[in-house]
Amino acid sequence: MATNPDDETGREDARLSPALIATLVAVPVAVIALFITFAAIKSSNRPDADPIPVESYSLAQGEGADQCPAFIKALPDTLGDFTDKSVDGSTVRWTQADSEPIVLRCGVTRPAELAPTSSLQVIDPVQWFMTDTIEDRGQVYVCVDHRPYIAMWIPVGAGNAPLTDVSNLIARTLTRAPLDFGK
Template sequence: MTEDDQQSRYGSGPRLSPALIATLVAIPVMVIVGFITFAALRPDPTTPIESYVSGEAAPAECAELIDAVPQTFDGFGDKQVAGTTVTWPSESDGDPVTLRCGISRPDELSPTSNLQVIHPVQWFITDTVEGSGQAYVCVDHRPYVAMWIPENAGNGPITDVSAVIDETLPRGPLDFG
């Protein structure tokens, strides 16, 4: 092969070194792997109720409710309070029972909504996560209270909290927007 044939076949410009080529391939691969790792490991909200909109200011009644809710539930640790959110961590590898006081009225609440009556409080199921649990909002007392009940919690936590809500928070009319 003549020099003219080589130049027409491979070009006459400078050649890229193998190290530069390896770097140009490795950097995009590392960026993609980094994004995949971040997406897989990023912390998601533990429960749906953490994303619910809260009222502008924490109502004074929330402090009374938070003081009155049980210290613990069967299978869950002692209550932990952060502002108007209370969690009872699971003693196993499950979600905590979580309560938020002072959230806004659920937009989905309508005259045809199914309500669950639990020891005499009316709850609206807002979210169900298959294999994980359900989120409820108390709709007949004010301020609105949301509760996340993990699948392994049973009925005890929501029954006990319903009794406390009925004793500490004022009743309010059902507001369908």
């Protein structure tokens, strides 16, 4: 212990300084606050925090919808590192640990935003229209040059292989159709 210079008797001061006490209290409180904040942010970024957009897309009853069962049956059991294919009606999911699933929905309605000036992504030989983008989560692609319309949710980190594999299957099994801008 240090000697208090103001003390004329020369005995040691047994009291802790107020600054040291404040530091001893503030550091653990700050650590706990940071831990709680981190936990709250992490839980709000859970993959299941918000629904995957493609799951809410409306299904069309028209052109090509009858081709969906055969198309879904032809889909591979795995897409890249995504496995455990599950089918629920017109919706197919492939899962991977620590990631949102890849979700495909067959027979969705034409994207209302599709216009002659829309930017399309060509993944040979199929044209995809990108619709719902969720930063740090993923992107929805809708195949717009074959019928029925196919929508796919591709989570961040999935890469291009799943979209390429499905594009090849679409080209082999579904009817090619002109782009429909909803005139």
